Amino acid sequence: MKLGKRDVLFLVLIVALVAVLARHRGSEQGKPVPLDAVHRPFQEALANGAAREATEQGCVRCHATAARPLPPGHPPKEQCLYCHRFAAPRH
Ligand code: HEC
Ligand code: HEC
Numbered sequence: 870m871k872l873g874k875r876d877v878l879f880l881v882l883i884v885a886l887v888a889v890l891a892r893h894r895g896s897e898q899g900k901p902v903p904l905d906a907v908h909r910p911f912q913e914a915l916a917n918g919a920a921r922e923a924t925e926q927g928c929v930r931c932h933a934t935a936a937r938p939l940p941p942g943h944p945p946k947e948q949c950l951y952c953h954r955f956a957a958p959r960h
Pocket of ligand 2: 899928939940941953
Protein backbone atom coordinates (compact mmCIF):
# COMPACT_ATOMS: atom_id res chain seq x y z
CA MET A 870 0.00 0.00 0.00
CA LYS A 871 1.27 3.42 -0.90
CA LEU A 872 1.14 6.13 1.72
CA GLY A 873 -0.81 9.05 0.34
CA LYS A 874 -0.67 12.61 1.56
CA ARG A 875 -3.81 12.10 3.58
CA ASP A 876 -2.41 9.03 5.36
CA VAL A 877 0.68 10.95 6.39
CA LEU A 878 -1.42 13.85 7.63
CA PHE A 879 -3.56 11.43 9.63
CA LEU A 880 -0.49 9.83 11.21
CA VAL A 881 0.95 13.21 12.13
CA LEU A 882 -2.33 14.16 13.77
CA ILE A 883 -2.41 10.96 15.82
CA VAL A 884 1.15 11.43 16.99
CA ALA A 885 0.45 15.04 17.93
CA LEU A 886 -2.65 14.05 19.83
CA VAL A 887 -0.82 11.37 21.81
CA ALA A 888 1.97 13.83 22.59
CA VAL A 889 -0.48 16.42 23.87
CA LEU A 890 -2.28 13.86 26.01
CA ALA A 891 0.96 12.58 27.46
CA ARG A 892 2.06 16.09 28.35
CA HIS A 893 -1.25 16.88 29.89
CA ARG A 894 -1.13 13.75 31.99
CA GLY A 895 2.26 14.78 33.28
CA SER A 896 1.06 18.24 34.19
CA GLU A 897 -1.73 16.80 36.32
CA GLN A 898 0.75 14.94 38.46
CA GLY A 899 2.00 17.03 41.35
CA LYS A 900 5.29 16.59 43.09
CA PRO A 901 5.57 13.44 45.18
CA VAL A 902 4.70 13.71 48.85
CA PRO A 903 7.95 13.64 50.79
CA LEU A 904 8.44 10.65 53.06
CA ASP A 905 9.48 12.63 56.11
CA ALA A 906 8.27 12.73 59.69
CA VAL A 907 5.41 15.03 58.78
CA HIS A 908 4.07 12.94 55.94
CA ARG A 909 4.95 9.40 56.92
CA PRO A 910 1.97 8.96 59.28
CA PHE A 911 -0.35 9.60 56.34
CA GLN A 912 1.36 6.95 54.29
CA GLU A 913 1.18 4.49 57.17
CA ALA A 914 -2.50 5.20 57.68
CA LEU A 915 -3.12 4.44 54.03
CA ALA A 916 -1.01 1.30 54.17
CA ASN A 917 -3.13 0.21 57.14
CA GLY A 918 -6.27 0.58 55.10
CA ALA A 919 -7.48 4.10 55.86
CA ALA A 920 -9.65 5.62 53.16
CA ARG A 921 -7.82 8.01 50.88
CA GLU A 922 -10.58 10.60 51.11
CA ALA A 923 -10.47 10.62 54.89
CA THR A 924 -6.69 10.74 54.99
CA GLU A 925 -6.57 13.74 52.70
CA GLN A 926 -8.61 15.79 55.11
CA GLY A 927 -5.45 16.07 57.18
CA CYS A 928 -3.39 17.64 54.42
CA VAL A 929 -5.17 20.98 54.48
CA ARG A 930 -4.35 21.36 58.16
CA CYS A 931 -0.98 22.58 56.95
CA HIS A 932 -1.34 23.17 53.23
CA ALA A 933 -3.85 25.50 51.66
CA THR A 934 -3.64 27.81 54.63
CA ALA A 935 -2.17 31.27 54.70
CA ALA A 936 0.99 29.90 56.29
CA ARG A 937 1.59 27.31 53.56
CA PRO A 938 -0.44 28.30 50.55
CA LEU A 939 -0.79 26.13 47.51
CA PRO A 940 0.75 27.67 44.40
CA PRO A 941 -1.51 30.05 42.50
CA GLY A 942 -3.54 28.25 39.87
CA HIS A 943 -3.29 25.01 41.81
CA PRO A 944 -5.85 22.45 40.57
CA PRO A 945 -9.05 21.86 42.59
CA LYS A 946 -7.91 20.93 45.98
CA GLU A 947 -9.47 18.12 47.89
CA GLN A 948 -8.07 14.97 46.32
CA CYS A 949 -4.44 15.55 47.15
CA LEU A 950 -3.28 11.97 46.87
CA TYR A 951 -4.83 11.49 43.47
CA CYS A 952 -2.15 13.74 42.02
CA HIS A 953 0.55 13.67 44.68
CA ARG A 954 1.76 10.11 45.10
CA PHE A 955 4.01 9.22 47.96
CA ALA A 956 7.67 9.01 47.13
CA ALA A 957 8.69 5.43 46.39
CA PRO A 958 8.52 3.54 49.69
CA ARG A 959 11.78 2.37 51.14
CA HIS A 960 12.04 -1.23 52.18
C1 HEC B 1 1.91 18.94 59.88
C2 HEC B 1 1.87 19.76 58.66
C3 HEC B 1 1.71 19.05 57.31
C4 HEC B 1 0.74 18.14 56.97
C5 HEC B 1 -0.39 17.59 57.83
C6 HEC B 1 0.99 17.80 55.58
N1 HEC B 1 2.09 18.48 55.12
FE1 HEC B 1 2.84 18.40 53.22
N2 HEC B 1 4.44 19.58 53.77
C7 HEC B 1 4.57 20.18 55.03
C8 HEC B 1 5.82 20.88 55.04
C9 HEC B 1 6.36 21.68 56.23
C10 HEC B 1 6.42 20.68 53.77
C11 HEC B 1 7.75 21.22 53.25
C12 HEC B 1 8.91 20.53 53.92
C13 HEC B 1 9.01 19.11 53.53
O1 HEC B 1 9.43 18.82 52.39
O2 HEC B 1 8.69 18.23 54.36
C14 HEC B 1 5.53 19.86 53.00
C15 HEC B 1 5.75 19.46 51.69
C16 HEC B 1 4.82 18.79 50.89
C17 HEC B 1 4.96 18.49 49.48
C18 HEC B 1 6.18 18.74 48.64
C19 HEC B 1 6.26 20.16 48.20
C20 HEC B 1 7.53 20.35 47.40
O3 HEC B 1 7.86 21.51 47.18
O4 HEC B 1 8.17 19.37 46.97
C21 HEC B 1 3.83 17.88 49.07
C22 HEC B 1 3.49 17.38 47.67
C23 HEC B 1 2.97 17.77 50.22
N3 HEC B 1 3.61 18.34 51.30
C24 HEC B 1 1.72 17.19 50.21
C25 HEC B 1 1.01 16.85 51.36
C26 HEC B 1 -0.14 15.96 51.37
C27 HEC B 1 -0.75 15.31 50.14
C28 HEC B 1 -0.55 15.86 52.67
C29 HEC B 1 -1.67 14.97 53.22
C30 HEC B 1 -1.50 13.53 52.99
C31 HEC B 1 0.33 16.69 53.48
N4 HEC B 1 1.27 17.25 52.64
C32 HEC B 1 0.22 16.90 54.85
C33 HEC B 1 3.66 20.12 56.08
C34 HEC B 1 2.56 19.27 56.14
C1 HEC C 1 -5.68 17.69 40.18
C2 HEC C 1 -4.36 17.38 40.66
C3 HEC C 1 -3.93 17.90 42.03
C4 HEC C 1 -4.63 17.83 43.22
C5 HEC C 1 -5.99 17.24 43.47
C6 HEC C 1 -3.77 18.43 44.21
N1 HEC C 1 -2.60 18.86 43.63
FE1 HEC C 1 -1.08 19.82 44.58
N2 HEC C 1 -0.17 20.20 42.79
C7 HEC C 1 -0.59 19.70 41.58
C8 HEC C 1 0.27 20.23 40.54
C9 HEC C 1 0.15 19.93 39.05
C10 HEC C 1 1.21 21.08 41.19
C11 HEC C 1 2.29 21.93 40.57
C12 HEC C 1 1.59 23.27 40.33
C13 HEC C 1 2.48 24.36 39.89
O1 HEC C 1 3.69 24.18 39.80
O2 HEC C 1 1.92 25.44 39.66
C14 HEC C 1 0.92 21.01 42.62
C15 HEC C 1 1.65 21.67 43.60
C16 HEC C 1 1.50 21.46 44.96
C17 HEC C 1 2.37 21.91 46.00
C18 HEC C 1 3.59 22.77 45.82
C19 HEC C 1 4.74 21.92 45.43
C20 HEC C 1 5.72 22.77 44.70
O3 HEC C 1 5.68 22.73 43.45
O4 HEC C 1 6.51 23.45 45.35
C21 HEC C 1 1.90 21.46 47.19
C22 HEC C 1 2.51 21.64 48.59
C23 HEC C 1 0.70 20.73 46.91
N3 HEC C 1 0.48 20.74 45.53
C24 HEC C 1 -0.10 20.12 47.85
C25 HEC C 1 -1.37 19.64 47.61
C26 HEC C 1 -2.35 19.32 48.65
C27 HEC C 1 -2.08 19.42 50.15
C28 HEC C 1 -3.49 18.91 48.01
C29 HEC C 1 -4.83 18.54 48.66
C30 HEC C 1 -5.41 19.57 49.54
C31 HEC C 1 -3.22 18.95 46.57
N4 HEC C 1 -1.94 19.40 46.38
C32 HEC C 1 -4.11 18.55 45.58
C33 HEC C 1 -1.65 18.85 41.36
C34 HEC C 1 -2.66 18.57 42.30
